[in-house]
Amino acid sequence: MLEVEGLSIEYETETGILPAVRNVSLEVREHESFGIVGESGSGKSTLAMGAIRYLASNGRVTGGSVRLNGVELLDLSRKELRALWGSRIGVVYQSPLTALNPSILIGKQLAEVARLHLGMDRGAAMTRVTEMLAKVAMPDPEAVMRRYPHQLSGGMLQRCVIAMALMTNPALLIMDEPTTALDVTTQAVVLDLVAELKREFDSAIVYITHDLGVVTKICDRVGVMYAGEFMEQASLRELFQRPLHPYTLDLLGCVPHFDRSPEKRSLVTIPGSIPHLDELPPGCIFAPRCSFVRDACRAARPPLDPVGEGHSSACIRWRIVPTPAERLGAATEALTELRSCSGDGAPLVEVDDVKTYFKGPGEGFLPGRRRHRAIRAVDGVSLTVCEGQTLGVVGESGSGKTTVARAIVGLTPATEGEIRLHGRKLEPAAESRKRGVLKEIQMVFQNPDASLNPTRTVGDAISRPLVLLGGMGRTEAATRARELLEAVSLPAGYYDRLPNELSGGEKQRVAIARAFAAEPDLILCDEPISSLDVSVQGSLMNLLMKLQVEQRTSYVFISHDLSAVQHLSDTIAVVYVGRVMELGDAVTVLTPPFHPYTEALLSAVPVADPDVKQTPIRLRGNVPSAMDIPSGCRFHTRCPRFLGDICREHEPPWRHGEGSHRIYCHIPLDELVQLQAETLVLASTTEDA
Amino acid sequence: MSERNVTVEGISGDPAPQPRGQRPSTRRLVWRRLVRRPAALVGLIVFCFFLLLAVFGPYVAPYDYQAQDVKVRLQSPTVQHPFGTDQFGRDILSRIVVGSRNIFLLGGTGTLLAALIGTAIGLASGYAGGLADEVIMRLLDVLLSFPSLLLALVLLSSVGPSNLNLVLVVTILYVPMIARVVRSMVLDLKTKEFVEAARVRGERRSYVLFREILPNSLPPLLVETSMRFSYSIFLVASLGFLGLGVQPPPPTGACRSMKPATSSPSRPGPCSFRPAPSPFW
Amino acid sequence: MLRFATRRLGFVVLTIVLSSMIIFAATQILPGDVATMVLGRFASEEAKTNLRHELGLDRPLVVQYGSWLGNFVQGDWGDSISTRTEIRPLVFERLKNSAVLAAVAFLFYVPVGIVLGLIAALRRNSWIDQTISVGSLAFIGLPEFVSAVILITIFSIELGWLPSQSAIDPGTSWVTAFPKLILPAITVALTSLAYIVRMTRSSTVDVLQTDYVRTATLKGLPPYRVLFTHVLRNSLLPTITVVAIGVGWLMGGLIITESVFNYSGIGRLLLFAVQRRDVPLIQATALLIVLIYGVSNLIADVLYAVLNPRIRYN
Ligand code: SF4
Numbered sequence A: 001m002l003e004v005e006g007l008s009i010e011y012e013t014e015t016g017i018l019p020a021v022r023n024v025s026l027e028v029r030e031h032e033s034f035g036i037v038g039e040s041g042s043g044k045s046t047l048a049m050g051a052i053r054y055l056a057s058n059g060r061v062t063g064g065s066v067r068l069n070g071v072e073l074l075d076l077s078r079k080e081l082r083a084l085w086g087s088r089i090g091v092v093y094q095s096p097l098t099a100l101n102p103s104i105l106i107g108k109q110l111a112e113v114a115r116l117h118l119g120m121d122r123g124a125a126m127t128r129v130t131e132m133l134a135k136v137a138m139p140d141p142e143a144v145m146r147r148y149p150h151q152l153s154g155g156m157l158q159r160c161v162i163a164m165a166l167m168t169n170p171a172l173l174i175m176d177e178p179t180t181a182l183d184v185t186t187q188a189v190v191l192d193l194v195a196e197l198k199r200e201f202d203s204a205i206v207y208i209t210h211d212l213g214v215v216t217k218i219c220d221r222v223g224v225m226y227a228g229e230f231m232e233q234a235s236l237r238e239l240f241q242r243p244l245h246p247y248t249l250d251l252l253g254c255v256p257h258f259d260r261s262p263e264k265r266s267l268v269t270i271p272g273s274i275p276h277l278d279e280l281p282p283g284c285i286f287a288p289r290c291s292f293v294r295d296a297c298r299a300a301r302p303p304l305d306p307v308g309e310g311h312s313s314a315c316i317r318w319r320i321v322p323t324p325a326e327r328l329g330a331a332t333e334a335l336t337e338l339r340s341c342s343g344d345g346a347p348l349v350e351v352d353d354v355k356t357y358f359k360g361p362g363e364g365f366l367p368g369r370r371r372h373r374a375i376r377a378v379d380g381v382s383l384t385v386c387e388g389q390t391l392g393v394v395g396e397s398g399s400g401k402t403t404v405a406r407a408i409v410g411l412t413p414a415t416e417g418e419i420r421l422h423g424r425k426l427e428p429a430a431e432s433r434k435r436g437v438l439k440e441i442q443m444v445f446q447n448p449d450a451s452l453n454p455t456r457t458v459g460d461a462i463s464r465p466l467v468l469l470g471g472m473g474r475t476e477a478a479t480r481a482r483e484l485l486e487a488v489s490l491p492a493g494y495y496d497r498l499p500n501e502l503s504g505g506e507k508q509r510v511a512i513a514r515a516f517a518a519e520p521d522l523i524l525c526d527e528p529i530s531s532l533d534v535s536v537q538g539s540l541m542n543l544l545m546k547l548q549v550e551q552r553t554s555y556v557f558i559s560h561d562l563s564a565v566q567h568l569s570d571t572i573a574v575v576y577v578g579r580v581m582e583l584g585d586a587v588t589v590l591t592p593p594f595h596p597y598t599e600a601l602l603s604a605v606p607v608a609d610p611d612v613k614q615t616p617i618r619l620r621g622n623v624p625s626a627m628d629i630p631s632g633c634r635f636h637t638r639c640p641r642f643l644g645d646i647c648r649e650h651e652p653p654w655r656h657g658e659g660s661h662r663i664y665c666h667i668p669l670d671e672l673v674q675l676q677a678e679t680l681v682l683a684s685t686t687e688d689a
Numbered sequence B: 001m002s003e004r005n006v007t008v009e010g011i012s013g014d015p016a017p018q019p020r021g022q023r024p025s026t027r028r029l030v031w032r033r034l035v036r037r038p039a040a041l042v043g044l045i046v047f048c049f050f051l052l053l054a055v056f057g058p059y060v061a062p063y064d065y066q067a068q069d070v071k072v073r074l075q076s077p078t079v080q081h082p083f084g085t086d087q088f089g090r091d092i093l094s095r096i097v098v099g100s101r102n103i104f105l106l107g108g109t110g111t112l113l114a115a116l117i118g119t120a121i122g123l124a125s126g127y128a129g130g131l132a133d134e135v136i137m138r139l140l141d142v143l144l145s146f147p148s149l150l151l152a153l154v155l156l157s158s159v160g161p162s163n164l165n166l167v168l169v170v171t172i173l174y175v176p177m178i179a180r181v182v183r184s185m186v187l188d189l190k191t192k193e194f195v196e197a198a199r200v201r202g203e204r205r206s207y208v209l210f211r212e213i214l215p216n217s218l219p220p221l222l223v224e225t226s227m228r229f230s231y232s233i234f235l236v237a238s239l240g241f242l243g244l245g246v247q248p249p250p251p252t253g254a255c256r257s258m259k260p261a262t263s264s265p266s267r268p269g270p271c272s273f274r275p276a277p278s279p280f281w
Numbered sequence C: 001m002l003r004f005a006t007r008r009l010g011f012v013v014l015t016i017v018l019s020s021m022i023i024f025a026a027t028q029i030l031p032g033d034v035a036t037m038v039l040g041r042f043a044s045e046e047a048k049t050n051l052r053h054e055l056g057l058d059r060p061l062v063v064q065y066g067s068w069l070g071n072f073v074q075g076d077w078g079d080s081i082s083t084r085t086e087i088r089p090l091v092f093e094r095l096k097n098s099a100v101l102a103a104v105a106f107l108f109y110v111p112v113g114i115v116l117g118l119i120a121a122l123r124r125n126s127w128i129d130q131t132i133s134v135g136s137l138a139f140i141g142l143p144e145f146v147s148a149v150i151l152i153t154i155f156s157i158e159l160g161w162l163p164s165q166s167a168i169d170p171g172t173s174w175v176t177a178f179p180k181l182i183l184p185a186i187t188v189a190l191t192s193l194a195y196i197v198r199m200t201r202s203s204t205v206d207v208l209q210t211d212y213v214r215t216a217t218l219k220g221l222p223p224y225r226v227l228f229t230h231v232l233r234n235s236l237l238p239t240i241t242v243v244a245i246g247v248g249w250l251m252g253g254l255i256i257t258e259s260v261f262n263y264s265g266i267g268r269l270l271l272f273a274v275q276r277r278d279v280p281l282i283q284a285t286a287l288l289i290v291l292i293y294g295v296s297n298l299i300a301d302v303l304y305a306v307l308n309p310r311i312r313y314n
């Protein structure tokens, strides 16, 4: 078992010493998994890697002790440490593709561990690798061993890395965001696997993640880190039901919960941002952002003290911390009612059987005679966006959801089909659209760092569409730009800043302001929040909702994150390999009958609530490539409810349900309802309370 | 800063958090970038060196650059004449030192021209993409498939080493290199979201190219240009060494005396190319 | 893989054909009349016309180009105007000399460059690294005639260890001639050496920071095994490309170095041809150099692909 006591880690930088982790303690037993949750900059990885003494050369442990089964790791020599690494300590990393050497066969890389630490010869090591790969449920281990990493999918690679880490049955397994780079359905498979291996191997697991949903799937105990210290440690259920630290409480409120109530509520926001390590506040480090702060909090740093059985909190006022339900009631407000397209709201944009094909890589030698297979990124999608409403498009990577948005805005022109705005047909390419049309459709992009031109000031970025599309003069545009900054809750002083002086969330706010500047009817949001921290995500979702209510703008909100989509959308479209599988009002899509793919997504989404029961429906294999779309129903290669030849050979019909609800499947809706009665049981604490 | 401090025996680790607060001053940033991009540093050093030489050259030259000494004609390097002497026994080092002002000017003009043309080609080719881009880049690749000095020799041998021709040769040699750098920046930048945002609001192509893309390609372009500048100086100097270089300013009437009476009638002009007979044959 | 190699080959052939056009065009607009050069100023107009006809200079340029390239490919490279001898044996004799010099340089700079680059990368930011980096910076692009002068001053004039002139009598064995090769070889190698050092250093530094090196370290592998099993096979890949490009510099470097040291190689032959405006000789040598450069790039590309599974299996 692992005992960390009072561990402190510092980095020496050009501008001074940064205390990245300060006086941190934790304990993990055999067979137990301890989740370290924190936003970026919380020091969670530094803590884990520092504990096993793997630090950048400017980092050093300045105090404390780390004992693994009684052995003090901080006293070991390099050589002794190397004997532990890979044998008693296993590590699984965030990105499985980069974690494996691109030019060595998988089998050889895994066998290296067996040969080094188990003293096996080549043959025995290879046998051991085959066994381990079978244990992580790898289909056809022998073939996998003869592959290079780039030939496998992310999920498969992560299984290889896990097999490698568990090869020697280590006493400690560190998993650093192991599923963050994977798709939801693959993530669910890997999480299941880890949960199972946890029973089989007696390693103590330290699981690092930013995702409160993932924690509930495999952790027994959880510690919440903030700016280099633990704010709270508790058992999983207790932490979610009765958090006793304001930061935990607010963090839980930032995550959208699955609910089927027609009311749209805002999320809890945490004002300000995580403090920098060289300017930590003297008292409680959360004090500048805490809504329960008192003068006493600023006097001295509150220690992580026990507040109950196996529960500790670094808040001196833990007794007054309310329950999550109370907090939600007090800190959030109802914004609007869900609307449905069939009822109110005229169609603003209609996407009619749109296809976007690209030329694939050529085959054959000669330029003229080369055959190109088409990449069918979008393969016949029809959607309607209604005035003042939000259409959520959800799908995994490779579903073509982004290409749909780019076709609407004209960045990747549709090769077939029609897109209409206010009933008038749009030119496929943005370049050939008229200013008046361009003005109506704007876009917010995924990557905040690339959204703004690094050489132009924030003010320039926002004024430009005002001048170009709004026909304003310079001074007028400048005044309006300042107003827009205020509307997205940024100080007007940001007007003269350059993008590199802004944080990711702030950049995204500027991008939103820029999109709103032209006063468009429709804004396409392409994963606008997915690269940001949980608390920033929450406040951006609030902002989007608030602006929608004020401006009556329509959104197309594209995301792989089903909980964000359901939180914001009036209508939801579920897409898979270039086609819509299910479409309908948010509430109907989230209640049975589901399309089998929607069902699988719902059962795979990590919900930040340990009491939600999800039927484990897991998808086999990978998302097919858009060059090789399966025949018949394109989901048939992975469908858990596969019917047989009919699915393989015939395109399924659209089955119409309540209102605008449609499902693209051979199974009739009433049968689906019966099959799926229990997919997602919502027993959320809010309802119990 | 993107580089982590890692050594195999020192054991690497996660990226250290970056401090905020005092951001390093612009001057320090520029300096650090220069140090990290050694090519730029070399460019700067060479620039300064030749600038000094250009200004003070005549004072430090060991000999008068036009003093002829028939006793030491066509010498290989010796202690007295580190770079040897030419066919009239003039000290080559002195001629280079004095000629450096010209080398500086010629290399600089050539590089500048190359930077302008190369940037234009790179921008157009990269932004247009498709077949046009492919063809342009293939053609430039052809120029790159010559070792620089070879191409310079072949070209100069045909047109003669006048100052203008030297400038043009430098330009021809460096256009492909600069165009490539700019093009790769354009290819990278044109898929960036801020460029797409400009397209979505209907900006003209010229605005996208010159206001969105070009300013962001400047840093690598400047580095490449400064690097090319230093190479151009070496190139012109090398050509000078081979007898195809800068023609030092001739004293009045000296031209005629430099030219043997047997000069070819097909090449008029008092000071045209006169290859130094090499000690080769 | 085969497809990749074939495509690369296609590009190289195309490039070389286009280069031959450039060479031909550049030399053909060469001012000065070949007939006058050969026969002298006072030759009769008739004799000149005859010679031009004999040399095929009165045909259209396209035809001249076609027959020139055709003859070149068939191995008929024509006669040199200035020496009045057949070009091919002359060029090959010189090429052989240059190849020996280049080989000596190559054997010196490739291993030394890689080792220095590795040392700098492994001891990053130490004084060794600083010295190597600054040293290699100083040599990048230093014109050969300058480094040659410095080397001669030190090793021939001051220390007297090595000869400053490298003219080698025909018939001397390479073993006896070896000392004469050392200085020119070092001179010609310096630029390429500097580039290899820099490339090896930066790619190794990059690889040392990858996740898979972290994985290897946390497997508990000793440092030397991390280096040899996991780092080198990835970090030396880009070096291959630099070695190939280095052949180009080598060629350029030979032109100057050979004339400084009086070494009878192809570079000096080219210079001689340029100075005498010996068009057929210029064309033949220039095209040959381009050919060698193109082939070395092709080899590097293919080698890079063969050694890199990410390209091999795509
Ligand atoms: S100690 Fe005070 S400031 Fe800190 S979390 Fe508790 S209530 Fe908030």
Ligand code: SF4
Residues within 6 Å of the ligand: A596, A597, A633, A634, A635, A636, A637, A639, A640, A641, A642, A643, A647, A652, A664, A665, A666, A667
């Ligand atoms: S049509 Fe068949 S394969 Fe497709 S989703 Fe329905 S049951 Fe599954």
